[in-house]
Amino acid sequence: EDQVTQSPEALRLQEGESSSLNCSYTVSGLRGLFWYRQDPGKGPEFLFTLYSAGEEKEKERLKATLTKKESFLHITAPKPEDSATYLCAVPYGGATNKLIFGTGTLLAVQP
């Protein structure tokens, strides 16, 4: 069964304290892995797409990496404005346009 699991469920960091969020998946024939950011009361905002093991992408303080079984979202020297829920998703059912989402990691960065 296709599945996406994110950990931890919640993470509290001090400003400047780097950490990583995990997204593990079980799908047959990975066709990409998506990371989104969601602020309270808003829709998910696209961050990255990763397509193959070993791929890395960066955006400001965020870096996403992909292995054959999981992806990590590394947050370097986070700021309070990085506080949000981070979601990962993968296509399922042999399609590229149907996504299964994890339940997200709620990140709180304290000043």
Add this chain to the structure above:
Amino acid sequence: NAGVTQTPKFRVLKTGQSMTLLCAQDMNHEYMYWYRQDPGMGLRLIHYSVGEGTTAKGEVPDGYNVSRLKKQNFLLGLESAAPSQTSVYFCASSYIGGVQETQYFGPGTRLLVL
């Protein structure tokens, strides 16, 4: 560009009432989607459309109907609302096909069914 917009932002219904949620996108995207988001469940796909005049079932389609009469609009209907349909509904859209697809989301509609 407004991107993906959703109407209404918030609605309260009584059990058995019907309503339609409207999604509009101005990015000329072929694909459109409706998701629901519930605490602890993540986003789940309700229905989707790969083009004007087409619709298909997603992961949790029961109790919902959809229509895509115009390329830019995707409507989600609840014929007889139930408390289990209390949720936040998100619409998304994406370019046609392929691994380069990225789904862009609207701001959501919060629905409470009493």
